[in-house]
Amino acid sequence: MVFLFNIFYQFGDSLAFLLLAAIGLAVIFGMMKIINLAHGEFITVGAYGTVVSGKVFNLPLPIAMVFGVIITVIFGLILEKLIIRYLYGRPLDSVVATWGISLIVSQSFLVIFGPSYEGLQTPMGNFKLGEFSYSEYRVFLIIFALLILVLLYYLFMKTSFGTLARATIENPNISSSMGVNVQNVYTVTFAIGAGLAGVTGALYAPTMTIVPSIGQAFIVSSFITVVTAGASPFVGLVPAAAFLGMVQTSVTFFYKSTIGLIAILCAVILIIRYLPQGFSGLILKTRSK
Amino acid sequence: MISNYKKKKFEIIVFSILLLLPIFIDSYYLDNISYFMCWTFISLGLAVIWGMGGILSFGQTAFFGLAGYGFSVISINFLGIAGVSIWSVVLSLIITGIFGMIVGYFLFYGGIYDVFIGIVTLAITLVLETFMQQTAGPEYAIGSARLNGFNGMQGMPTIGFESLQFGLLEGVTQYYFILLLAIIILISLYKFKQSKIGLVFLATKEDRERVSSLGHNVQKTQLIAFTIASLLAGISGILYTNWGGYITPDSMGLVSAALPVVYVAASGKKDFFSVFLGCIFFVWLSQTLAINGKQFAIIVMGLILVISTRFFPDGIILMLKNKLTEKIKWL
Numbered sequence: 001m002v003f004l005f006n007i008f009y010q011f012g013d014s015l016a017f018l019l020l021a022a023i024g025l026a027v028i029f030g031m032m033k034i035i036n037l038a039h040g041e042f043i044t045v046g047a048y049g050t051v052v053s054g055k056v057f058n059l060p061l062p063i064a065m066v067f068g069v070i071i072t073v074i075f076g077l078i079l080e081k082l083i084i085r086y087l088y089g090r091p092l093d094s095v096v097a098t099w100g101i102s103l104i105v106s107q108s109f110l111v112i113f114g115p116s117y118e119g120l121q122t123p124m125g126n127f128k129l130g131e132f133s134y135s136e137y138r139v140f141l142i143i144f145a146l147l148i149l150v151l152l153y154y155l156f157m158k159t160s161f162g163t164l165a166r167a168t169i170e171n172p173n174i175s176s177s178m179g180v181n182v183q184n185v186y187t188v189t190f191a192i193g194a195g196l197a198g199v200t201g202a203l204y205a206p207t208m209t210i211v212p213s214i215g216q217a218f219i220v221s222s223f224i225t226v227v228t229a230g231a232s233p234f235v236g237l238v239p240a241a242a243f244l245g246m247v248q249t250s251v252t253f254f255y256k257s258t259i260g261l262i263a264i265l266c267a268v269i270l271i272i273r274y275l276p277q278g279f280s281g282l283i284l285k286t287r288s289k
Numbered sequence: 290m291i292s293n294y295k296k297k298k299f300e301i302i303v304f305s306i307l308l309l310l311p312i313f314i315d316s317y318y319l320d321n322i323s324y325f326m327c328w329t330f331i332s333l334g335l336a337v338i339w340g341m342g343g344i345l346s347f348g349q350t351a352f353f354g355l356a357g358y359g360f361s362v363i364s365i366n367f368l369g370i371a372g373v374s375i376w377s378v379v380l381s382l383i384i385t386g387i388f389g390m391i392v393g394y395f396l397f398y399g400g401i402y403d404v405f406i407g408i409v410t411l412a413i414t415l416v417l418e419t420f421m422q423q424t425a426g427p428e429y430a431i432g433s434a435r436l437n438g439f440n441g442m443q444g445m446p447t448i449g450f451e452s453l454q455f456g457l458l459e460g461v462t463q464y465y466f467i468l469l470l471a472i473i474i475l476i477s478l479y480k481f482k483q484s485k486i487g488l489v490f491l492a493t494k495e496d497r498e499r500v501s502s503l504g505h506n507v508q509k510t511q512l513i514a515f516t517i518a519s520l521l522a523g524i525s526g527i528l529y530t531n532w533g534g535y536i537t538p539d540s541m542g543l544v545s546a547a548l549p550v551v552y553v554a555a556s557g558k559k560d561f562f563s564v565f566l567g568c569i570f571f572v573w574l575s576q577t578l579a580i581n582g583k584q585f586a587i588i589v590m591g592l593i594l595v596i597s598t599r600f601f602p603d604g605i606i607l608m609l610k611n612k613l614t615e616k617i618k619w620l
Contacts, residue, residue, distance in 0.1 A: 035404045083599055091404050092345045093598045096554050099547055100594030107584040107591070216543060220415055223408045265416045272409055273399035 002132065007249065009134055012142040014252075015245040019145040019237065020203065021218040022225035024196035026237050027152070029226055031169055031189045033091055034084070037098040039222055040215030041105040042194050046072040046201025048109065051120055051210050061123055065202035069195055076194025080187055088186065102215075109212035117210040141203060148199070149238065155192075156234065165189060220261070224268040230278020239279040244268070299614055300475075300562050307468055311461050319464050325572040326467045327528040332552045332568040333478060333561060334521030338514055340558030341482065343494035346515070347546045348392060348410030349522040351417050354541035356385040356523030357530040358421070361442040366432040374448040382523050389519025390512065397508040397515070402497075414546050421538035441537030448531050467528060471565060474521070478561050481517070490514050522549075544587060548575070551590045555597040557604025567606035 025039045036042075050068030053059055059067065079101060087094040124136040156162040167175040168185045176182045200218065208214060225244060229236030247267045252260035275282055311319055331349050338344045359381030367373045392413060396406055425438025436442065481487045489505045490513075501507045530536045539545060556567025571593070578586035597605055 033404075035408065083595060086599060090602075092339075092343065092407075093602060095345060095404055095407055096550060097595050097598040099550065100591040100598070103544070103547055103591030104588050104595070107587045110584045111582075111588075219543075220412065224412060227405060227408050261419055262416050265412045265419075268412060269395060269409060272401055272405065273395050276400040276402075276405075 006132060007253070009138070010253070011245055011249045013138050014248045015241055016138075016142040016145040017204075017218075018221050018225045018241040018244055018248075019149065020141070020200040021222040022229070022237060022241065023145075023148060023152070024193045024198075024200065025222045026226050026229065026234070027196060028190060028193035030232060030234055031165060031193075032088060032186055034087070034094045035091070035098070035223075036193070037095055037219075038079070038102040038105065039098075039197055040219035041102045042072055042076060042197035042215070043201040043204075043218050044106065044109060044212065044215035045075050046198030047205040047208070047210060047214050048113065048117070048201075049198065050202040050205040051117060052113075054120060055118065061120065061206065065199075065205075068202035068205070069198040072198025072201065073191050073195045076197075077187070077191050079194075080190045084190060085183070085186070106212055106215065113212065115211065119208070119210045120206040122206050137207065144203065148196070152234075161185075161188070220265070224264060228268055228271050228278050230275070230280035230282075232280040232284070234280075235283050236278050236280030239283070243271075243279070299610065303562075303566065304468075304472060311464060316460055319461065321573075321576075322569070323464045323467050324532055325569040325576075326471055327525055327532055328549070328552065328572045329471055329525075329565045329568045330474065330528070331522040331525035331549050332556070332564050333474060334518035334525075335549050335553045336558050336561055336564040337478065337481075337521070338518045339553060340560075340564075341487070341494065342490050342511060342514055344511065344515070345404070345407045345550075346410045346518070347407055347550070348413050349518065349549050350541050350546040351392075351410070351414040352385050352389055352519040352522035353526035353529070353545075354414075354417060354421070354536065354538070355388055356381050356526035357536035357540060358436070358442065359384045360527045360530055361445045361536055362431045362434045362436075364445045365434040365442070368446060374446045377445075378448060378527055381527060382520060385523035385526075386516055386520050389516045389523075392519070393512045393515035397511045411546065414541050415543070418538050418541040421541065439538060441535050441539070443535045445530065445534065447534075448527075463532075470524070474524075475561055475565060482561075486510055486513060547594075548590065551594045555593050555601075555605050557607025557610075559603065560607045560610070563604060563607040563610055566610075567604070570606065 021043075024042065025036060028034055028036050028039075046068045048068075049071035050061075050064045053067040053071075054061060054064030057064075083097055083101065084094065087097055122135060122137050124140065126133045126135055128134075156165060164175070164180050165185055165188075167178075167180060168182055172182050175185075201215070204214075204218075208217070221244075225237065225240050228240035228244060230240075244264050244267065248260045248264050251263040271278070277284075310322070331353050334352075335346065335349050338346055360377050363380050364373055364377035367377070392410070395401075396409065401409060421436060422439055424436035425440070427435065429436045429438075434442065482491070489500060489507075490510045492500045492505075493507050493510060497507050526536075526540075529540070552568040552571045553564055555571060557563040571590070575586045575590055578589050593605075601608055
């Protein structure tokens with residue numbers, strides 16, 4: 001029983017990490033077909049926003065987190081206005097430009113905040129089961145990740161903004177001629193994506209060492225999850241994260257965590273070879289049959 | 290043929306200057322320029338697949354590192370055997386080429402396209418980096434060569450003929466060797482661009498399906514170009530390892546993967562010569578800026594990348610070159 005819970009806990013931890021890492025990227029990619037290589041830096045902004053505002057203004061953690069998210073949204077909006085909006089419809093150029101942004105931001109953090117920043121303590125306590133002890137905060141993260149997915153589902157399927165957004169994905173030109181302000185939809189979606197990255201950064205800030213390369217810990221996981229999810233990430237995100245989490249947990253269980261990372265990277269390469277449309281392609285195909 | 294050379298006056302002038310350079314400057318600067326030119330091959334490889342075929346690959350650094358490590362492992366293992374350095378170069382290039390073909394097979398025959406190629410190749414680069422970083426322990430050794438984790442490998446011989454006491458890649462000989470290699474490769478790439486395979490590859494950028502319905506094998510063409518690019522990256526990796534006498538996992542990291550993309554994007558990915566010239570310029574620029582701290586150099590490189598994609602999608606160096614040849618009539 002304890003053994004089972006142990007595996008379930010490890011799996012849930014890695015599932016939450018993959019989901020939270022990927023979700024902001026998935027929203028931006030799913031909507032605008034832009035791969036945002038600065039995604040990791042958005043997470044960094046969220047984490048630093050949380051930690052710095054928490055330390056400087058002595059705020060309680062939840063409020064500092066809200067601050068972190070707001071700062072990331074503002075940061076995302078500025079970038080969208082200055083650069084990203086000129087690159088819609090040029091997917092490769094947007095990859096290159098966002099990579100440039102990522103270099104600038106991560107190195108600027110290094111210059112401004114130095115190689116490391118005093119971190120926060122992990123909130124909540126631990127609970128014991130048998131001889132093992134578990135962090136309550138990690139369990140909270142698992143629940144929170146699933147909650148965000150439900151909220152996003154609601155936002156994109158049940159609200160009027162969701163309808164406009166889905167119409168814009170389907171066909172921007174026709175939506176535009178029907179009176180949808182496509183540019184606004186893109187801007188808001190980009191802000192939502194940035195905000196979600198900020199949420200990820202804020203949530204993981206108390207659990208990690210605060211270094212300028214903190215976003216890089218997420219970036220690989222986020223890309224491979226979105227790529228495994230496939231062309232319509234909303235459908236494929238959960239199965240992709242579950243599959244990769246399973247691979248990672250089982251390999252890490254027997255070997256070291258670096259080998260676990262290498263294992264999921266290899267798994268992704270194989271998946272793309274045999275399922276180029278990812279899990280969403282598989283699901284949509286079986287559904288249409 | 291003659292008209293062809295008339296069109297290339299600018300290129301010929303630049304290369305003449307480079308060929309005469311050792312007369313005018315001392316060996317310290319010459320060694321530096323050799324170092325800058327080490328990076329042109331990996332960038333030219335990227336210009337082939339990205340500029341011609343529209344395939345944005347971040348895997349160039351993986352091949353760079355693989356060739357560097359391959360050269361080190363082989364040459365350290367067979368140290369003392371006649372001609373070891375030359376054989377190590379050949380063998381490590383063969384390994385890099387085979388690895389490039391395998392990766393390319395997975396990409397193109399797997400139906401991966403557009404941005405996904407970028408992500409998968411980035412993943413491959415990071416797998417290699419992650420793996421190499423954790424090889425600090427003594428259990429990670431190939432023969433007598435230890436991989437040494439973060440610290441990287443050292444102690445490989447200089448490329449040359451030991452029996453003749455002749456280092457092919459030192460000082461002025463190194464400069465001329467790299468320069469001549471660059472000239473040969475540039476001419477071959479121009480020929481490749483005009484060959485049948487090159488033209489088909491150019492066409493795949495516009496419309497893969499139409500090219501394939503005209504009866505050409507799209508995947509095979511892309512695979513050939515990708516392999517050529519991986520070999521060019523391998524040449525850079527070996528020359529770099531030989532120049533500095535070391536190779537580290539850092540050479541396959543996220544930042545290193547970005548640098549060739551910056552050089553190619555800012556120079557003008559559609560023109561090989563601009564990439565050659567721009568690469569030398571930008572490596573020089575980042576080295577000069579790095580004197581005040583590496584992070585400032587990277588920030589400026591990032592800015593150059595953003596500005597050139599936003600305002601000069603055709604590349605800054607190519608634009609300047611076109612302006613210059615327009616202004617000066619006889620060029």
